Amino acid sequence: MTADSLSDFRARVAASTEALRQLFPATPLQRNAYLSEKIGATVYLKREDLSPVRSYKLRGAFTFMRKHIASAGKGAHFCAASAGNHAQGFAMACQHFGAKGRIFMPVTTPKQKIDKTKMFGGDAVEIVLTGDFFDECYAAAKAYAASGAAEMAPPFDDADVIEGQATIGLEIEGQMGGKLPDVLIAPVGGGGLAAGLTRFFEGREGMRLRFAEPLGAAGLHASLKAGRLTKLPRIDGFADGAAVAEIGTLNFEILKRHSPQSVTLCPEGRLCQTMLEMLNVEGVVLEPAGALSIDSLRDLREELRGKTVVAVVSGGNFDFERLPDVRERALRFExxxxxxxxxxxxxxxxxxxxxxxxxxxxxxxxxxxxxxxxxxxxxxxxxxxxxxxxxxxxxxxxxxxxxxxxxxxxxxxxxxxxxx
CATH class of the missing domain: 3.30.70.260 (ACT domain)
Structure with missing residues (x-):
């Protein structure tokens, strides 16, 4: 990548960040005294769980939609497939732009998630329940887009989505007064956030990027280890916000420069421990994927000692009906x-x-x-x-x-x- 193209990317991220201010201010970057003392480092949390839709996914969906409308004009029609955070971010972006959106969700999607998506989208979105699993509703969304009825808004494997997620990096840079942390930790599902941060901070000396994946859905780690994009034969869907069998093709092209050792694998049972710990000690509600970066601190303790660390908290859309299962998994892991x-x-x-x-x-x-x-x-x-x-x-x-x-x-x- 040339210096000019990197400069252009950062300029586009700056423009996208400014556009996002129409919807919400920069999410907080908060020093966490409890984690700092526990790890022996200065730990800051980038609180994406405090965005309007309680996850960072709004950034990518908004940026994708804004840029498409700018080129195609108003009256655009979009579609998406999601049973979680992407659906809610997509719905809020549709409402903001006055664009029509159709969201394909599995029939098995909990009513709470459907209701929240309707709340964010209002009359701008139509929800179609189809199939028992995500792959089926994703295929339905792609078929709908292929018919020419709508533009597909992908959850992670897209240049505009990557640009939108990279706005987190620009905010961190500004909130730290231009001084970068020694280590920045981000969770990985499809790879859009990780790719955005990798591009934004490329060439910046003195900061290491570390990634956190659920042990049962470690697609990035498997791909880096194999030296090529690899699809997992099966995944544990517990950390649903990051349970992706294969990261995005474009995302891997950006992320393949990292080593497998840069990825921490977080057991699902231990994620449950972290969720309960943050809820009981700090009063912070996290979804499983949102706990990944914090959970990885356990394995990185020696590397992080005495350092300044930023951990991206990617989401807090947790259905409390799952709390008994979280407690069960935590006890069994312990x-x-x-x-x-x-x-x-x-x-x-x-x-x-x-x-x-x-x-x-x-x-x-x-x-x-x-x-x-x-x-x-x-x-x-x-x-x-x-x-x-x-x-x-x-x-x-x-x-x-x-x-x-x-x-x-x-x-x-x-x-x-x-x-x-």
Whole structure:
């Protein structure tokens, strides 16, 4: 990339940033005392969760739409496929520009997300529910755009979208008085934000870019490791805002200069720990993808010690109906909750004897016992929570001493998904 083209890109980002001020002021850059003390660094959070749609996605959708309308004129018709943050940003941009928009969403999209998208878009948007999964509604949106009925507003793989997401970089630069952080951490899903920041800060000495991906959807890490764009055969969709099987083609062209070591892989269970920690300690509501940058601080602690760090908090659209699942995943990751299948003799007093094996901090979270006639043993599905993960070692020793046949199914994904 030539110096002139880089200069042009930064100039376009500056113009896009100024245009965004029609909708909202720069999102806050806040020093976080709790994380700073915990990591031993000066940690700032770039609070994209405080944008009007509680995510950074509005930036890319607005920029794409603004530039298309500038060339095509008013009366443009747009379409998009999304069940989350992109849909809400798209809807608000349609409302702002008075443009008609059609949003394709999976039939399985929670009503809360549909209602929020309607709220941001008003009469400007039409929501079409189609297919059970994102890939199906994405195909429907592409087919609609291919018919000539609308212009497709992509969620991440587009030069204008990348430019819009790069406005975060310009804001950070201004909010720090022109002095860059030692390390800037950004989450990665489709790669639009990461690509925008990479281009904006290209050639700037003294700052390292680090990226955070969910362990179950690490498309950028896989592509960098392979040296080519790679599509994951399967993904864990828990961190839905970043659960993308393949990052954008244009985005990878920009990001391929980074090494695999620049990407931190965040286990989904640990993300849940981080979400609960930030909620309980700081009162900050994060969606799973929005917790990625903060969660990665755990792995980067040694690298960051004594440094100035900015972590991009990408979104806070969290449905509190998911809170029990978040707590469940966090406890299992910490080793404080396990599920067992065990066999219990079918004799009077056997259940009482079994309960005596539990320790004082062991709490039964689930218990299902099926007594069968003409059999010596019955089966139990047992869920146990405890205050210390080491208590399970003691419990297993007690089971063994009493001859209790037990199988730990906590990490058996198939069985766990069926019963938990």
């Amino acid at each position: 080793g404080k909750k396990k599920y067992f299948i065990l066999r219990l003799p079918q004799r009077p007093g056997a259940l009482r004897d079994f309960l005596d094996l539990l320790g004082p901090d062991d709490d039964i979270a689930r218990f299902e016992y099926l007594k069968k006639t003409s059999r010596e043993y019955g089966s139990i599905l047992l869920g146990v929570e405890t205050g210390d993960a080491q208590n399970f070692r003691v419990l297993m020793e007690r089971f063994a001493a009493k001859g209790v046949k037990v199988e730990d199914i906590t990490d058996d994904q198939l069985i766990s998904d069926l019963i938990v």
